[in-house]
Amino acid sequence: MMHIFSMKSKTKKLKIRPLDDAPVLYIPLLKSYGSMPEPIVNVGDKVKKYQLIAQSINNMPANMHSPVSGIVTDIKEALQADGFMATTIVINNDFQEIETELPKDDTYSYTSEQLIELIEAAGIVGEGGAQFPTSLKYRLGGQKINTFIINGTECEPYLTADYALMAEHTEELFKGIGIANRILQADDIVITIEEQNKELQKIFNPLLQKAEYKNYRVVVLPNEYPQGGELQLIRSVTGLEMPRSQRPRDIGVIVSNVGTICAIYDAVVNRHPVISRTITILGEESRNEGNFEVKIGTPVGHFISLFGLSVTNKTVVLGGPMMGRGITDWNVPVSKGSSGVLFFRKEKIKRSNCISCGYCVDVCPMYLMPMKFEENFRRGKYFNLEKYSISSCIECAACEYICPSNVPLIESIKEGKIKLKQLADAIR
Numbered sequence: 121m122m123h124i125f126s127m128k129s130k131t132k133k134l135k136i137r138p139l140d141d142a143p144v145l146y147i148p149l150l151k152s153y154g155s156m157p158e159p160i161v162n163v164g165d166k167v168k169k170y171q172l173i174a175q176s177i178n179n180m181p182a183n184m185h186s187p188v189s190g191i192v193t194d195i196k197e198a199l200q201a202d203g204f205m206a207t208t209i210v211i212n213n214d215f216q217e218i219e220t221e222l223p224k225d226d227t228y229s230y231t232s233e234q235l236i237e238l239i240e241a242a243g244i245v246g247e248g249g250a251q252f253p254t255s256l257k258y259r260l261g262g263q264k265i266n267t268f269i270i271n272g273t274e275c276e277p278y279l280t281a282d283y284a285l286m287a288e289h290t291e292e293l294f295k296g297i298g299i300a301n302r303i304l305q306a307d308d309i310v311i312t313i314e315e316q317n318k319e320l321q322k323i324f325n326p327l328l329q330k331a332e333y334k335n336y337r338v339v340v341l342p343n344e345y346p347q348g349g350e351l352q353l354i355r356s357v358t359g360l361e362m363p364r365s366q367r368p369r370d371i372g373v374i375v376s377n378v379g380t381i382c383a384i385y386d387a388v389v390n391r392h393p394v395i396s397r398t399i400t401i402l403g404e405e406s407r408n409e410g411n412f413e414v415k416i417g418t419p420v421g422h423f424i425s426l427f428g429l430s431v432t433n434k435t436v437v438l439g440g441p442m443m444g445r446g447i448t449d450w451n452v453p454v455s456k457g458s459s460g461v462l463f464f465r466k467e468k469i470k471r472s473n474c475i476s477c478g479y480c481v482d483v484c485p486m487y488l489m490p491m492k493f494e495e496n497f498r499r500g501k502y503f504n505l506e507k508y509s510i511s512s513c514i515e516c517a518a519c520e521y522i523c524p525s526n527v528p529l530i531e532s533i534k535e536g537k538i539k540l541k542q543l544a545d546a547i548r
Contacts, residue, residue, distance in 0.1 A: 128316070131280045131402050134410040136288055140426060145187055145417035146453040147209040148200055149174050150251060152181035159209060165192045168220040170393055173209055176240070182253045182456070183243035186211060187395035187415035189218035201438040201445040201452050203538050208453075211417070222391040232303045235388065242387035243394045243456075247379030248348070249443065251457040254380055257369075258303050266372035268306035269357055270297055270381055272313045272320070273341055273348035276440030279460050281398040282378045284411040286313070286320055289382055294327050296385030297336065304374055309336045310357050316343045345442065346516040350375050352485050364486075364512050394456060403463035405434050414454050421450030423461050437462040442517040445534075472525035480519035480529060486512050490519035490529045497532040502543060505536045513537075 149157045157174035161167060167186040174184040190213045198208035227238065240255035248271060270293075274282040286293060297309060313320050318340050327333055341347050341356055351362055354373050362371055379397060386392045395416055402409045407427040420438060424431060437444040438452060439459055454461070480490040489508055496504040513533050520529040 127278050127402060128280050128283070131278075131400055131410050132283055132317075134280075134284070136281075136284050136398055136411045136413055139412040139414045139418070141188060141213055141215065141415055142418045142422035143213050144193075144419070145190075145211045145213060145415060146198060146419055146451055147173065147184055147186070147211065147417040148198070148453055148455055149184060149207045149209065150181055150200070150455065151204075151206065152252065155180035156207060157182065157184050159195055159207070161192050161195075161209065163192055163195060166190070167192060167211060168218045170222060170395060171220040172393075173211075176243075176253070179240060179253060179256055181251065182245045183241060183393065184209070184416075185243060185393040185395050187417055188213045189216050190214040199449050199452060201447060201455070201458070203445070203534065204541070224391065227388050230302075230388075235299065235303050238387060239384060241393070242383070244380060244383045244387060245394070245456050246377055247383065247397060247456060247459075248350075248377035249439070249457045249459065251455065254376070254384070257374065257376075258300070260304070260369055263369045264372055265304045265306045265369065265374050267308045267310060267358055267374075268297075268301055268304050269353060269373065269375045270309070270311045270378060271348060271350075271353055271375055272311055272317075272378045273353060274317075275314060275343075275345045275348040276442050276459070277345075278402045278462055279400045279440050280402075281400045281411050281459055283317055283320070285378050285382055285398055286317075287323055290323055290327060292382055292385045292389075293378060294333055294336070295389070296381040296383075298332065299388050300376065300381060300384055306374070307335060311336065311338050312341055312353060312357060313338060314341055314343050314347065346485055346514070346518060349485055349514055349516065351514075364509075397454070397456060397458070399454065399458055400460040401462075402460065403437075404465055405429070405463040416454060416456055418454045419451045420447050420453070420461060424450060429463065433466045435464045435466045437464065442521065443515050469526050471528060474527050475525055477524060479522045479524065480527075483518040483522050485516060485518065486514060488513055490533070491527070493536055494527055494529050494532040497536045497539075502536065502539045505540060510536055510540070 155177050157176050159174045161173045168189045171186045173186050176183050190211045193212050194210040197205045200206045236255050244254040245251040272286050383394050396413050399414050436447045438447050474491050492508040517530045
């Protein structure tokens with residue numbers, strides 16, 4: 121793990137604000153393990169806010185709901201931030217905020233299975249980036265969970281959305297944890313934060329003293345990257361090393377991001393499906409920086425026009441500066457896993473050849489050999505990428521950050537994964 125420069129102080133104390141809605145939204149139906157939600161609306165349909173517009177198949181990956189009221193103008197394949205194409209429902213916003221009727225029944229007496237079904241219906245996924253369906257994660261198959269980790273370790277530079285949620289929506293967070301643990305039944309509930317955010321403990325303390333939260337505790341972790349990765353977090357909190365072939369629940373652990381937990385609270389208490397998320401807008405070339413509540417499907421171009429930004433000689437990143445993606449198609453939308461929209465000056469980076477220093481291996485949290493990904497990708501030996509376990513790479517970009525030769529390691533990894541998927545699809 122390593123220490124990296126952070127600009128969090130610019131937005132850390134700024135309150136979450138609603139972002140003005142975009143006139144057109146692009147709702148991505150992302151694939152996961154070969155499945156994607158099936159559209160249940162057609163072009164020309166009028167839709168209401170919160171209306172189900174795409175239904176998951178076999179619980180994968182997640183239901184999608186309309187963030188606004190308006191008209192479906194297209195259902196098409198469109199580019200996403202990860203470089204893949206995805207079926208996308210395009211909705212013209214009528215700005216009338218006509219809402220579909222939501223259930224109003226009391227969920228206090230819901231069984232674990234009923235809570236899981238509600239989480240599934242609301243389309244809740246991991247908001248830390250992976251977007252794995254939370255309902256599937258919480259179906260334990262009889263496995264006993266000992267430790268429930270709530271990941272508030274927002275270790276990427278610039279990003280403060282999770283901090284804002286923990287600071288402003290503390291009670292909702294704690295109640296959401298309680299709701300989730302009605303399913304998980306963990307004895308040890310751990311909220312992780314970084315040293316640079318330790319003042320959150322003062323905000324948490326009044327609630328931690330309540331009897332209903334007696335098994336909650338806070339663990340303060342060093343300001344190191346990528347401390348917030350799931351495997352790294354489990355190792356830091358429990359001391360357990362999880363084999364790549366296992367899932368956290370196999371060793372009695374579940375990890376959920378604070379954004380996911382707040383979404384669970386909103387779904388169970390207010391019956392709201394996921395139609396928005398909190399993101400950070402920042403960067404040397406940003407304006408109106410801060411933490412914003414943004415509708416899912418908001419295109420990157422909306423931020424550019426809303427803030428009057430010029431994109432000449434700028435780099436626009438969807439996500440964090442380390443794991444995010446550079447965007448050139450302004451219709452690429454915010455997804456449930458998007459944590460930020462960042463604006464940077466475009467810089468020319470002088471690339472050199474690998475000098476075999478091994479720094480990339482030293483910092484890799486997954487104990488991989490990143491230089492082998494770049495070497496095999498450059499030579500077109502794509503099937504060799506899996507020989508070096510490219511699928512285990514979490515794309516944290518620590519390798520490229522530390523590389524003295526500026527070898528395009530993360531580009532090779534991301535493009536390599538796309539190439540492997542294309543080859544696998546062609547074989548099918």
